[in-house]
Amino acid sequence: MNWKDALQRLKDGNEKFTSAKRDTAVPDAAEIKRHTDGQSPYAxxxxxxxSRVAPELAFDTGIGEVFVLRVAGNVANTSTIASIEYAVAHLGTKLIVVMGHQSCGAVGAAVAGGDNGPNLNKLVSYIQPAVEKLGKDADVADIIKENANVSASTLTSQSDIISNAVASDGVKIVTAYYNLDSGKVDFA
Ligand SMILES: [Zn+2]
Structure with a gap:
Protein backbone atom coordinates (compact mmCIF):
# COMPACT_ATOMS: atom_id res chain seq x y z
CA MET A 1 0.00 0.00 0.00
CA ASN A 2 1.41 3.41 -0.88
CA TRP A 3 1.75 6.07 1.82
CA LYS A 4 -1.26 8.09 0.69
CA ASP A 5 -3.60 5.12 0.84
CA ALA A 6 -2.12 4.11 4.19
CA LEU A 7 -2.65 7.59 5.59
CA GLN A 8 -6.25 7.64 4.38
CA ARG A 9 -6.81 4.22 5.97
CA LEU A 10 -5.58 5.56 9.31
CA LYS A 11 -7.77 8.66 9.02
CA ASP A 12 -10.80 6.54 8.19
CA GLY A 13 -10.04 4.23 11.10
CA ASN A 14 -9.72 7.12 13.52
CA GLU A 15 -13.05 8.49 12.33
CA LYS A 16 -14.64 5.14 13.18
CA PHE A 17 -12.89 5.07 16.56
CA THR A 18 -14.05 8.52 17.57
CA SER A 19 -17.61 7.81 16.49
CA ALA A 20 -17.66 4.47 18.35
CA LYS A 21 -18.07 2.58 15.08
CA ARG A 22 -15.00 0.38 15.09
CA ASP A 23 -15.48 -2.43 12.62
CA THR A 24 -12.34 -4.49 13.23
CA ALA A 25 -13.56 -7.70 14.79
CA VAL A 26 -11.87 -9.33 17.75
CA PRO A 27 -9.63 -11.90 16.01
CA ASP A 28 -10.69 -15.52 16.28
CA ALA A 29 -8.23 -18.44 16.22
CA ALA A 30 -8.26 -18.64 12.43
CA GLU A 31 -7.54 -14.94 12.03
CA ILE A 32 -4.67 -15.13 14.51
CA LYS A 33 -3.20 -18.17 12.73
CA ARG A 34 -3.58 -16.55 9.30
CA HIS A 35 -0.77 -14.14 10.12
CA THR A 36 1.74 -16.77 11.23
CA ASP A 37 3.96 -16.80 8.17
CA GLY A 38 4.58 -13.15 7.53
CA GLN A 39 3.59 -9.53 7.90
CA SER A 40 3.18 -6.55 5.62
CA PRO A 41 2.01 -3.65 7.78
CA TYR A 42 1.02 -0.57 5.80
CA ALA A 43 2.03 1.94 8.48
CA SER A 51 -1.78 3.82 28.43
CA ARG A 52 -4.43 6.17 27.06
CA VAL A 53 -2.87 6.29 23.60
CA ALA A 54 -3.44 2.93 21.91
CA PRO A 55 -2.70 3.12 18.17
CA GLU A 56 -4.35 -0.17 17.21
CA LEU A 57 -7.57 1.02 18.82
CA ALA A 58 -7.32 4.62 17.69
CA PHE A 59 -6.98 3.60 14.05
CA ASP A 60 -9.37 0.66 14.14
CA THR A 61 -6.76 -1.87 13.07
CA GLY A 62 -6.32 -5.60 13.53
CA ILE A 63 -3.41 -8.02 13.53
CA GLY A 64 -0.68 -7.29 11.01
CA GLU A 65 -1.83 -3.83 9.94
CA VAL A 66 0.35 -1.41 11.88
CA PHE A 67 3.94 -1.72 13.09
CA VAL A 68 3.93 0.13 16.39
CA LEU A 69 6.83 1.46 18.45
CA ARG A 70 5.86 2.77 21.85
CA VAL A 71 8.28 4.65 24.06
CA ALA A 72 7.67 7.52 26.46
CA GLY A 73 7.81 10.77 24.53
CA ASN A 74 7.75 8.96 21.16
CA VAL A 75 11.46 9.59 20.82
CA ALA A 76 13.67 8.49 17.95
CA ASN A 77 16.46 6.64 19.74
CA THR A 78 18.70 3.77 18.62
CA SER A 79 16.10 1.13 19.40
CA THR A 80 13.12 2.81 17.77
CA ILE A 81 15.14 3.85 14.73
CA ALA A 82 16.47 0.30 14.27
CA SER A 83 12.95 -1.14 14.55
CA ILE A 84 11.65 1.32 11.96
CA GLU A 85 14.59 0.50 9.68
CA TYR A 86 13.51 -3.14 9.82
CA ALA A 87 9.96 -2.37 8.77
CA VAL A 88 11.09 -0.04 5.99
CA ALA A 89 13.80 -2.33 4.62
CA HIS A 90 12.21 -5.74 5.10
CA LEU A 91 8.45 -5.29 5.32
CA GLY A 92 8.02 -2.66 2.62
CA THR A 93 6.06 -0.25 4.81
CA LYS A 94 5.69 3.17 3.16
CA LEU A 95 4.14 5.39 5.82
CA ILE A 96 5.79 6.42 9.09
CA VAL A 97 3.65 8.32 11.61
CA VAL A 98 5.27 10.03 14.61
CA MET A 99 2.42 10.62 17.04
CA GLY A 100 2.61 12.84 20.10
CA HIS A 101 -0.32 13.29 22.43
CA GLN A 102 -2.07 15.77 24.67
CA SER A 103 -0.59 16.09 28.19
CA CYS A 104 2.43 13.90 27.49
CA GLY A 105 4.19 13.25 30.79
CA ALA A 106 7.58 12.72 29.20
CA VAL A 107 7.41 16.13 27.55
CA GLY A 108 6.24 17.51 30.89
CA ALA A 109 9.33 16.05 32.54
CA ALA A 110 11.52 17.68 29.91
CA VAL A 111 9.87 21.04 30.52
CA ALA A 112 10.20 20.67 34.30
CA GLY A 113 13.89 19.73 34.08
CA GLY A 114 15.84 18.48 37.09
CA ASP A 115 17.52 15.16 37.79
CA ASN A 116 15.28 12.16 37.21
CA GLY A 117 17.98 9.51 37.32
CA PRO A 118 20.19 8.30 34.47
CA ASN A 119 17.56 6.49 32.43
CA LEU A 120 14.86 9.12 32.39
CA ASN A 121 17.50 11.81 32.02
CA LYS A 122 18.66 10.08 28.84
CA LEU A 123 15.11 9.83 27.53
CA VAL A 124 14.43 13.46 28.33
CA SER A 125 17.58 14.49 26.45
CA TYR A 126 15.82 13.48 23.23
CA ILE A 127 12.96 15.86 24.04
CA GLN A 128 15.10 18.81 25.15
CA PRO A 129 15.62 20.19 21.62
CA ALA A 130 11.89 20.85 21.33
CA VAL A 131 11.81 22.55 24.73
CA GLU A 132 14.84 24.65 23.90
CA LYS A 133 13.45 25.69 20.52
CA LEU A 134 10.12 26.95 21.87
CA GLY A 135 11.09 27.82 25.44
CA LYS A 136 9.80 26.39 28.73
CA ASP A 137 6.95 28.90 28.86
CA ALA A 138 5.49 27.88 25.51
CA ASP A 139 2.15 26.11 25.29
CA VAL A 140 2.96 22.49 26.17
CA ALA A 141 0.83 21.28 23.25
CA ASP A 142 3.13 23.19 20.91
CA ILE A 143 6.19 21.63 22.54
CA ILE A 144 4.62 18.17 22.16
CA LYS A 145 4.02 18.84 18.45
CA GLU A 146 7.54 20.18 18.02
CA ASN A 147 8.89 17.07 19.77
CA ALA A 148 7.14 14.95 17.14
CA ASN A 149 8.82 17.08 14.46
CA VAL A 150 12.19 16.53 16.14
CA SER A 151 11.65 12.76 16.21
CA ALA A 152 10.59 12.79 12.56
CA SER A 153 13.69 14.68 11.46
CA THR A 154 15.92 12.48 13.62
CA LEU A 155 14.65 9.41 11.79
CA THR A 156 16.20 10.67 8.58
CA SER A 157 19.24 12.42 10.04
CA GLN A 158 20.30 9.33 12.02
CA SER A 159 19.39 6.62 9.52
CA ASP A 160 20.65 6.16 5.98
CA ILE A 161 18.11 3.38 5.48
CA ILE A 162 15.19 5.65 6.34
CA SER A 163 16.52 8.76 4.59
CA ASN A 164 17.21 6.81 1.40
CA ALA A 165 13.75 5.26 1.54
CA VAL A 166 12.20 8.72 1.87
CA ALA A 167 14.33 10.10 -0.95
CA SER A 168 13.82 7.34 -3.47
CA ASP A 169 11.53 4.56 -2.32
CA GLY A 170 8.20 6.26 -1.75
CA VAL A 171 8.38 6.36 2.03
CA LYS A 172 6.70 9.33 3.74
CA ILE A 173 7.04 10.55 7.34
CA VAL A 174 4.16 12.50 8.86
CA THR A 175 3.52 13.79 12.37
CA ALA A 176 0.29 13.60 14.32
CA TYR A 177 -1.25 14.64 17.64
CA TYR A 178 -3.60 12.43 19.65
CA ASN A 179 -6.24 14.30 21.66
CA LEU A 180 -6.85 12.49 24.94
CA ASP A 181 -10.22 14.13 25.43
CA SER A 182 -11.72 12.92 22.16
CA GLY A 183 -9.50 10.20 20.71
CA LYS A 184 -9.19 12.30 17.58
CA VAL A 185 -5.85 12.23 15.79
CA ASP A 186 -4.85 15.47 14.09
CA PHE A 187 -2.36 14.93 11.29
CA ALA A 188 0.03 17.82 10.66
ZN1 LIG B 1 3.36 10.61 26.53
Whole structure:
Protein backbone atom coordinates (compact mmCIF):
# COMPACT_ATOMS: atom_id res chain seq x y z
CA MET A 1 0.00 0.00 0.00
CA ASN A 2 1.41 3.41 -0.88
CA TRP A 3 1.75 6.07 1.82
CA LYS A 4 -1.26 8.09 0.69
CA ASP A 5 -3.60 5.12 0.84
CA ALA A 6 -2.12 4.11 4.19
CA LEU A 7 -2.65 7.59 5.59
CA GLN A 8 -6.25 7.64 4.38
CA ARG A 9 -6.81 4.22 5.97
CA LEU A 10 -5.58 5.56 9.31
CA LYS A 11 -7.77 8.66 9.02
CA ASP A 12 -10.80 6.54 8.19
CA GLY A 13 -10.04 4.23 11.10
CA ASN A 14 -9.72 7.12 13.52
CA GLU A 15 -13.05 8.49 12.33
CA LYS A 16 -14.64 5.14 13.18
CA PHE A 17 -12.89 5.07 16.56
CA THR A 18 -14.05 8.52 17.57
CA SER A 19 -17.61 7.81 16.49
CA ALA A 20 -17.66 4.47 18.35
CA LYS A 21 -18.07 2.58 15.08
CA ARG A 22 -15.00 0.38 15.09
CA ASP A 23 -15.48 -2.43 12.62
CA THR A 24 -12.34 -4.49 13.23
CA ALA A 25 -13.56 -7.70 14.79
CA VAL A 26 -11.87 -9.33 17.75
CA PRO A 27 -9.63 -11.90 16.01
CA ASP A 28 -10.69 -15.52 16.28
CA ALA A 29 -8.23 -18.44 16.22
CA ALA A 30 -8.26 -18.64 12.43
CA GLU A 31 -7.54 -14.94 12.03
CA ILE A 32 -4.67 -15.13 14.51
CA LYS A 33 -3.20 -18.17 12.73
CA ARG A 34 -3.58 -16.55 9.30
CA HIS A 35 -0.77 -14.14 10.12
CA THR A 36 1.74 -16.77 11.23
CA ASP A 37 3.96 -16.80 8.17
CA GLY A 38 4.58 -13.15 7.53
CA GLN A 39 3.59 -9.53 7.90
CA SER A 40 3.18 -6.55 5.62
CA PRO A 41 2.01 -3.65 7.78
CA TYR A 42 1.02 -0.57 5.80
CA ALA A 43 2.03 1.94 8.48
CA UNK A 44 4.72 2.37 11.11
CA UNK A 45 3.61 4.32 14.15
CA UNK A 46 6.06 5.82 16.65
CA UNK A 47 3.88 6.60 19.65
CA UNK A 48 4.16 7.27 23.37
CA UNK A 49 3.85 4.46 25.92
CA UNK A 50 0.99 6.33 27.63
CA SER A 51 -1.78 3.82 28.43
CA ARG A 52 -4.43 6.17 27.06
CA VAL A 53 -2.87 6.29 23.60
CA ALA A 54 -3.44 2.93 21.91
CA PRO A 55 -2.70 3.12 18.17
CA GLU A 56 -4.35 -0.17 17.21
CA LEU A 57 -7.57 1.02 18.82
CA ALA A 58 -7.32 4.62 17.69
CA PHE A 59 -6.98 3.60 14.05
CA ASP A 60 -9.37 0.66 14.14
CA THR A 61 -6.76 -1.87 13.07
CA GLY A 62 -6.32 -5.60 13.53
CA ILE A 63 -3.41 -8.02 13.53
CA GLY A 64 -0.68 -7.29 11.01
CA GLU A 65 -1.83 -3.83 9.94
CA VAL A 66 0.35 -1.41 11.88
CA PHE A 67 3.94 -1.72 13.09
CA VAL A 68 3.93 0.13 16.39
CA LEU A 69 6.83 1.46 18.45
CA ARG A 70 5.86 2.77 21.85
CA VAL A 71 8.28 4.65 24.06
CA ALA A 72 7.67 7.52 26.46
CA GLY A 73 7.81 10.77 24.53
CA ASN A 74 7.75 8.96 21.16
CA VAL A 75 11.46 9.59 20.82
CA ALA A 76 13.67 8.49 17.95
CA ASN A 77 16.46 6.64 19.74
CA THR A 78 18.70 3.77 18.62
CA SER A 79 16.10 1.13 19.40
CA THR A 80 13.12 2.81 17.77
CA ILE A 81 15.14 3.85 14.73
CA ALA A 82 16.47 0.30 14.27
CA SER A 83 12.95 -1.14 14.55
CA ILE A 84 11.65 1.32 11.96
CA GLU A 85 14.59 0.50 9.68
CA TYR A 86 13.51 -3.14 9.82
CA ALA A 87 9.96 -2.37 8.77
CA VAL A 88 11.09 -0.04 5.99
CA ALA A 89 13.80 -2.33 4.62
CA HIS A 90 12.21 -5.74 5.10
CA LEU A 91 8.45 -5.29 5.32
CA GLY A 92 8.02 -2.66 2.62
CA THR A 93 6.06 -0.25 4.81
CA LYS A 94 5.69 3.17 3.16
CA LEU A 95 4.14 5.39 5.82
CA ILE A 96 5.79 6.42 9.09
CA VAL A 97 3.65 8.32 11.61
CA VAL A 98 5.27 10.03 14.61
CA MET A 99 2.42 10.62 17.04
CA GLY A 100 2.61 12.84 20.10
CA HIS A 101 -0.32 13.29 22.43
CA GLN A 102 -2.07 15.77 24.67
CA SER A 103 -0.59 16.09 28.19
CA CYS A 104 2.43 13.90 27.49
CA GLY A 105 4.19 13.25 30.79
CA ALA A 106 7.58 12.72 29.20
CA VAL A 107 7.41 16.13 27.55
CA GLY A 108 6.24 17.51 30.89
CA ALA A 109 9.33 16.05 32.54
CA ALA A 110 11.52 17.68 29.91
CA VAL A 111 9.87 21.04 30.52
CA ALA A 112 10.20 20.67 34.30
CA GLY A 113 13.89 19.73 34.08
CA GLY A 114 15.84 18.48 37.09
CA ASP A 115 17.52 15.16 37.79
CA ASN A 116 15.28 12.16 37.21
CA GLY A 117 17.98 9.51 37.32
CA PRO A 118 20.19 8.30 34.47
CA ASN A 119 17.56 6.49 32.43
CA LEU A 120 14.86 9.12 32.39
CA ASN A 121 17.50 11.81 32.02
CA LYS A 122 18.66 10.08 28.84
CA LEU A 123 15.11 9.83 27.53
CA VAL A 124 14.43 13.46 28.33
CA SER A 125 17.58 14.49 26.45
CA TYR A 126 15.82 13.48 23.23
CA ILE A 127 12.96 15.86 24.04
CA GLN A 128 15.10 18.81 25.15
CA PRO A 129 15.62 20.19 21.62
CA ALA A 130 11.89 20.85 21.33
CA VAL A 131 11.81 22.55 24.73
CA GLU A 132 14.84 24.65 23.90
CA LYS A 133 13.45 25.69 20.52
CA LEU A 134 10.12 26.95 21.87
CA GLY A 135 11.09 27.82 25.44
CA LYS A 136 9.80 26.39 28.73
CA ASP A 137 6.95 28.90 28.86
CA ALA A 138 5.49 27.88 25.51
CA ASP A 139 2.15 26.11 25.29
CA VAL A 140 2.96 22.49 26.17
CA ALA A 141 0.83 21.28 23.25
CA ASP A 142 3.13 23.19 20.91
CA ILE A 143 6.19 21.63 22.54
CA ILE A 144 4.62 18.17 22.16
CA LYS A 145 4.02 18.84 18.45
CA GLU A 146 7.54 20.18 18.02
CA ASN A 147 8.89 17.07 19.77
CA ALA A 148 7.14 14.95 17.14
CA ASN A 149 8.82 17.08 14.46
CA VAL A 150 12.19 16.53 16.14
CA SER A 151 11.65 12.76 16.21
CA ALA A 152 10.59 12.79 12.56
CA SER A 153 13.69 14.68 11.46
CA THR A 154 15.92 12.48 13.62
CA LEU A 155 14.65 9.41 11.79
CA THR A 156 16.20 10.67 8.58
CA SER A 157 19.24 12.42 10.04
CA GLN A 158 20.30 9.33 12.02
CA SER A 159 19.39 6.62 9.52
CA ASP A 160 20.65 6.16 5.98
CA ILE A 161 18.11 3.38 5.48
CA ILE A 162 15.19 5.65 6.34
CA SER A 163 16.52 8.76 4.59
CA ASN A 164 17.21 6.81 1.40
CA ALA A 165 13.75 5.26 1.54
CA VAL A 166 12.20 8.72 1.87
CA ALA A 167 14.33 10.10 -0.95
CA SER A 168 13.82 7.34 -3.47
CA ASP A 169 11.53 4.56 -2.32
CA GLY A 170 8.20 6.26 -1.75
CA VAL A 171 8.38 6.36 2.03
CA LYS A 172 6.70 9.33 3.74
CA ILE A 173 7.04 10.55 7.34
CA VAL A 174 4.16 12.50 8.86
CA THR A 175 3.52 13.79 12.37
CA ALA A 176 0.29 13.60 14.32
CA TYR A 177 -1.25 14.64 17.64
CA TYR A 178 -3.60 12.43 19.65
CA ASN A 179 -6.24 14.30 21.66
CA LEU A 180 -6.85 12.49 24.94
CA ASP A 181 -10.22 14.13 25.43
CA SER A 182 -11.72 12.92 22.16
CA GLY A 183 -9.50 10.20 20.71
CA LYS A 184 -9.19 12.30 17.58
CA VAL A 185 -5.85 12.23 15.79
CA ASP A 186 -4.85 15.47 14.09
CA PHE A 187 -2.36 14.93 11.29
CA ALA A 188 0.03 17.82 10.66
ZN1 LIG B 1 3.36 10.61 26.53
Missing amino acids: IILSCAD
